[in-house]
Amino acid sequence: DTAVSQTPKYLVTQMGNDKSIKCEQNLGHDTMYWYKQDSKKFLKIMFSYNNKELIINETVPNRFSPKSPDKAHLNLHINSLELGDSAVYFCASSQAGTGDEQYFGPGTRLTVT
Amino acid sequence: DAKTTQPPSMDCAEGRAANLPCNHSTISGNEYVYWYRQIHSQGPQYIIHGLKNNETNEMASLIITEDRKSSTLILPHATLRDTAVYYCIVRPLGNYGQNFVFGPGTRLSVLP
Numbered sequence: 001d002t003a004v005s006q007t008p009k010y011l012v013t014q015m016g017n018d019k020s021i022k023c024e025q026n027l028g029h030d031t032m033y034w035y036k037q038d039s040k041k042f043l044k045i046m047f048s049y050n051n052k053e054l055i056i057n058e059t060v061p062n063r064f065s066p067k068s069p070d071k072a073h074l075n076l077h078i079n080s081l082e083l084g085d086s087a088v089y090f091c092a093s094s095q096a097g098t099g100d101e102q103y104f105g106p107g108t109r110l111t112v113t
Numbered sequence: 114d115a116k117t118t119q120p121p122s123m124d125c126a127e128g129r130a131a132n133l134p135c136n137h138s139t140i141s142g143n144e145y146v147y148w149y150r151q152i153h154s155q156g157p158q159y160i161i162h163g164l165k166n167n168e169t170n171e172m173a174s175l176i177i178t179e180d181r182k183s184s185t186l187i188l189p190h191a192t193l194r195d196t197a198v199y200y201c202i203v204r205p206l207g208n209y210g211q212n213f214v215f216g217p218g219t220r221l222s223v224l225p
Binding site for chain 2: 092104
C-alpha cells in the first residue's frame with residue numbers, strides 16, 4: 001500500500017493557468033507538508049498543516065495555497081502559474097511524538113510553458 | 114540556510130561500508146541530527162535520527178561526536194541501490210515551526 005501518494009505525477013501547463021496537485025496519506029499522521037525542489041535540486045519546505053491548521057508558511061507567493069479537506073489530505077493549489085514555478089513538488093507527512101520522521105510522496109513534476 | 118556542511122560527493126565500493134560525514138558546529142542542545150536520502154527521481158526517505166547517543170537501525174548507524182559538532186552516517190554494507198543523495202539535517206524535535214532545511218547533501222555513488 002502506498003503510504004503517501006500524489007496526483008498527478010506529471011503536469012504540463014501554460015503560464016497563467018490555475019492548477020492543483022493532490023496528496024493523500026494513509027499513515028494516520030497528524031501533520032502534512034509541501035516541498036518544492038527546483039532545478040538546482042534544493043528541497044525547500046513551503047507549507048505544513050497540523051490538525052487542519054497552517055503551522056508554517058514560508059516566503060511563498062500567495063498564488064500558492066494549501067487546502068486540507070481532512071487530516072489525510074493536503075492539496076496544493078497554484079494560481080496564475082509562472083515559468084519559475086516549474087519544479088518537482090513533494091508532499092510529506094509525519095506524526096508528532098514518533099521522532100517526527102517525514103514520509104515523502106513520489107513527487108509531481110510541474111512544467112510551466 | 115542549512116546548518117550543516119557535507120562533502121558534495123563520495124564514492125564507495127559495493128559491499129564496503131560507506132561513511133558519510135556531516136559537520137554541524139552550531140547545533141543547539143535541543144536539536145536532533147536527522148539523515149534522509151533521495152534516490153534519483155524519488156521522494157526523500159528517512160534513514161535515522163539521534164540526539165547525542167549513537168543510534169542503529171536496519172538501514173544504518175549514526176555516530177555523533179561527544180561535542181555533537183559532527184556526525185557520521187554509516188551504511189555497513191553498501192549496495193548499488195544505496196546510490197543516492199544523502200542529507201544531514203539538524204532541527205528540534207516536535208517543533209513544527211522549525212523547518213526541515215535540506216542542504217545540497219552528499220551524492221554517494223556505490224561502485225560495482
